[in-house]
Amino acid sequence: MKILSAQQMNNLDSETLRDQKISSLDLMERAATVVFEEIKKLYPRLECSTFYIFCGKGNNGGDGLVLARLLDQQQAEVKVYLIDVKEYSPDNLFNQKRLPNSMIQKISPEDRIDISSQVIVLDCLFGYGLKTVLTAAWNGIISSINGCGARIYSVDMPSGLLADETTAADAPIIRADLVFTFQSPKQALLLPENQWHVKDFKVLDIGLSQRAIEAAKSNLFYVDQALVRSFYRKRRKFDHKGTFGHTLIIGGSKGKMGAVQLALKAALRAGCGLASAYVPASGNPILQSTVPEAMVITDPEQDFISQFPTVASYQSIGIGIGMGTAQYTIDALKVFVSGIDDTPLVLDADALNILAREPELWSFVPAHSILTPHPKELSRILGTWQDDFEKIEKVKVFACKYQFYVLIKGANSAMVMPDGLVYFNSTGNVGMATGGSGDILTGIITSLLGQGYSSKEALIMGVYIHGHAADIAVKTIGTYSLLPSDTINHLSDALIALEQDDNGLVH
The missing domain is CATH 3.40.50.10260 (YjeF N-terminal domain)
Incomplete structure (x- = not known):
């Protein structure tokens, strides 16, 4: 619209x-x-x-x-x-x-x-x-x-x-x-x-x-179900797990493995064929026991990431959730970004905080990467703004310069495209204002990117179904008690809704 x-x-x-x-x-x-x-x-x-x-x-x-x-x-x-x-x-x-x-x-x-x-x-x-x-x-x-x-x-x-x-x-x-x-x-x-x-x-x-x-x-649009349905891909009889991509989530640090757990569960619920995590060694037993559907690769260090894995075999890569900003992690991300090929990344949380400190690295981040900062992370990247109109204009300049897709999180989250188009989301509620919601979103978007959706489609659809799942959940849970895991549990309902006609029939 x-x-x-x-x-x-x-x-x-x-x-x-x-x-x-x-x-x-x-x-x-x-x-x-x-x-x-x-x-x-x-x-x-x-x-x-x-x-x-x-x-x-x-x-x-x-x-x-x-x-x-x-x-x-x-x-x-x-x-x-x-x-x-x-x-x-x-x-x-x-x-x-x-x-x-x-x-x-x-x-x-x-x-x-x-x-x-x-x-x-x-x-x-x-x-x-x-x-x-x-x-x-x-x-x-x-x-x-x-x-x-x-x-x-x-x-x-x-x-x-x-x-x-x-x-x-x-x-x-x-x-x-x-x-x-x-x-x-x-x-x-x-x-x-x-x-x-x-x-x-x-x-x-x-x-x-x-x-x-x-x-x-x-150049401004309001995302509704009709738009998301226009690029939603129904599954075919002979599709298999390889069809739906292998998603890699890189993140976690001591005390923050839950972020990766949430992202992996969300990625799987959003439909990726395979999901793997690269985490500090201490995260292995946590993830192996809580997300048995996912595979785990571990860093040599116990409590933080000191190096990045080879990523050529993955269709999508999400980086930053719960990762922390230990100096070894900062140095490892610099090396990784400087040598990455043209595979778009999904960058969130501490990946964004680290890159904001080293702005010269933005030019090495692949074009068509997706950035999902919350307001404080966005201000670290762009500096301050006078009002929301100026904020959007500053994001548009940044997105155009580096050919990124940038999410401005909040109610009616704004999604800024590298061509200057801006899409405002229509789903979601205040119950999502809790730690872990962003980790879920990173998992969803990374999953969709790995399934072959374009960066634009993965961002718009990911934000929409994330909010819609939460809207479905609060009908029985309420906004005070909503947990990110509740939203994950209702992702299936949000996806089913995209296959239904106006009479509620699935085709």
Whole structure:
């Protein structure tokens, strides 16, 4: 799914009117009706619900006015707070006239409104079209909404949040429990810096022109199941273990063999034909007893890696998990990277920390390698950044320079390609914020790379099924109790889902 800019969304609306020969009023009615249907799912007994709808002067406010009428028709109690200005958009003004005057109360941005925590708040002040940061004059109404304790739903965007650039941290911005955004995610909804304003969002299809969507150019994409299914490979009757590649995981050190154990189990669950580990000698009994399906090769040293094995016989190599940064390990990685052939690597954890200290070695890392840093590891590689937009731009420059595929971990993890394309993941949950989740991901991606998926496919699919498996697991385990091993146990469910049609049938 393409992620489109505010200007592109505006163009898309216009092209939809032309292609479908409808009016802007028709499109507003359609969009608001789609939101209304979502609200009905959340609150089936609308006649027992009270809605406060805050409407701006433009078409986002017009959406709110249509919602007010639709909710009122279902016997909900509705009160509209409309920003008082001299001029409204034509469609906004038209929909004002379709409501009884008694339902609408005009307010100023500075006004403080008493809002009960028992009502349902719909924020329709500003949508994606907001071009400038709101001034402090808006603190009155926005702080009233944010501080009321009620559930807050924003239509298209949390009011005050800019769609395509960083919004000042001290600007007045709605803190939405859920954002109903139209047709395409907006980039700002996906970034960690906006987490206080976007607890969650849902993309609603409002039937915009498919021709115009396909014609729109974007270097930003939102990964959904349809995309992953497009390159998912079903297995054939006469395939064998050699078909699915031999994966090698290099890592581990004293006290951190569990990381390799998790990566091996995940690699096997993700479908590699063979899995081996290269670890310090003390890791042999641990891995042989806990992952009997894997093979183990040991370093001469007991507690750390002092040299790297010959890797020509492996289809994929993941390096760094639990590896530590002993000086012998640092020296061994330098030698290994300097002499490696053109086989792409999956680099994580201490492999990244070591290379960040020796940046001249990046040029020796094979092109199309995959890097999976967490935020602190990424800052060691790139230095600091002012905001999430700058962070992504810095990663794009780095990925292009060395032809790497770089994961920016987090909610809606961003995957940066060497050609400048960026893919945001749609799966996963906060239960994954625990030690070991990254080790699993390294195992999954390395496994997929060994099975013949391209670096791009292995990264996108690996991140997606990792998150989807965790989403399945938390349905019964919850986010507090989720362990990385739980995610591994549900990888099979995530993979089965890729083979199912919309009716749940496996083909």
